[in-house]
Amino acid sequence: MSHHDKPIITVLTAPGEPEPPGIDAIRARGEVRLAWDEETLRESLPGTRVMMVTDFRTDALEAAWSTADRLEWIHATSAGVDALMFPALIESDVKVTNARGIFDRSIAEYVLCTMLMFIKDFPRSMRLQAGHKWKHRDTERAEGREVLVVGAGSIGHQIARLARSIGMNPHGIARHARTDDEDFIAVHANEQLFEKLEVADFVVIAAPLTPQTEGLFDSKAFAAMKDSARLINIGRGPIVNTDDLIKALNKGEIAGAALDVFEEEPLPEDHPLWDMGNVILTPHMSGDFIGWRRALTDQFLDNFDRWHKGEELFNNVNKKLGYAGS
Template identity: 40%
Template sequence: MKCRWLVAAACASVLLGTSLEAAESSAANVIERYDLQEADTPVKERKGWRKPKRILVGGMASRLGAELKAAAPDVEFIAAGTPEAKAKIASIDAVFGFCDADTLSAGKSIQWIQMVTAGVENCVSLPAIKERNILVTNMQRIAGPIIAEHVIAMTMALARGLDVYIPAQAQGQWIPRLPPGRATTVDGKTMLVVGLGGIGSEVAKRAHALGMKVTATRNSGRSGPDFVSYVGLSDELPKLAAEADFVVNTAPLTPQTKGMFNAAFFGKMKPTAYFINIARGGSVVTSDLVDALNNKTIAGAALDVTDPEPLPAGHPLWKAPNLILTPHVSADSDLGSGAQLAVVRENLKRYSAGDKMLSVVDVTRGY
């Protein structure tokens, strides 16, 4: 499940409000299934680490606090927003489920933030995170397979013109065929994955299985799985975009990626190519995308994220041609929150024991 219009604390309640007994059978299974990365060094080697005594928990019910206590019996769990939280904020060691400037300012002892989403740009941008060397862990990779299916659904919908046929059905219109060149196949086409991380790799795997040639970019180097034919660095993005039939953004939002998909970028794409964004709306200059669609600079687009978000009534994107919009739901599924719960519980055990943590955010890089 992905948090959208809920505040962070309420989001934590939704994600973590299920009994821990509903978690996947073991942390080991989750680590293997999602290829979760373990820190190179034990957390006890971090300056300022100490075994936690009090953890502030956003939006969780008291029942869940009791279950978390079973994983760390010596820890006192305090619900955010309560008089108790206000009274004890100065002695809080860690925060689960949210990250904000006011909490960090009042909680001078906070050493660890456990997020329950993958996106952490609003957290790592807070000066206190770097200044105090606060550890941030998140849910990277957990939603990758689900989001990848959403990308493939968008890819097939654009290729087969479902963005035209479904609205026509709602209006009772029979459209015998699409304009020439609008209906395409994906077999043999090229998909460029921008940001070959956990989500990007899952997208690439599925695109390759459909017979697509997959290229990608990443900042960390040129290595990649066998099903990606070429991995380029970020400065190769314009060249690779010009060769692609589908461009998929799976990159995190950082100062380097903000507004990277602009008029110049869309101008590099083929007029028959499609743009898909399931990462962050802020990576796109929205007005430039609207112009690219209206002017047929590109063939179409599919967006699960927008800037602004939620998209307000009357915004030009609503009327842009050849566009599929979903309301930031690409991580929604019927799988429940078992994997997320397992990560929280496992990281709680590891932090308390001073062991190597899972899914540590590189605060400098922003993801």
């Protein structure tokens, strides 16, 4: 490919969303077309060789897919690619990469924060402070607590590293067991999930949404957990059956939950989770550090340089599995 041949790059954003910061650096390397729905995609996809997707209501992409005549590579500016995985794309030769790595540390800091908030009873302290009530309590210690990270990918490793740094014992769950992991005490195979749930003080969901993980945390999983355990979900909302979670919290089957993702987003204003004292809620923001949008563009540009030179891309997603990695 000659350097005079400026490839066409389509950037799919949400309607009304501003252009990604740093897009001028992309314009310097190719012809940039912007799309935000099926109609604009149908106009921009013919001739497009590369896509950068910042919006994941992908029914538009699936609907306009037949117009993608030269597409070679789609880059998703998120770690989770579940919303992109429609059959025609999975079956195609189009490569998919993701934003693995950008949000790992930030999400791990969020998880550490929520674990410590539970351990030191901070949500209650903040409620008492709001009510001007002085109420001394004894609280828990983090040291020696068992943490089970479901999904031992790059985010899971950062969570384990930070948990370990304050004396907690992190174990992982992944497709294959590993004993030689530097961050986890051990990584166990998926089949061992339930026996590991029985001993965990904190269960952290850091798995991608796949047909195997959808609805994985249901009444059966909560019944297996210790009644003193807390659930933290920074993965995807549908991995947890929300109705079963609410029942488990109300029955005291588990002690609390910190949730950044939900089956329905935004969470409806009248949803029972808002008013539960043992639940910490955030609006899908655990990874979003100040400056993350520009960091995503820079990561895309690094990979674009490799594509332009005909080199192997990094963060290749295994489309059959639905995530980057083996």
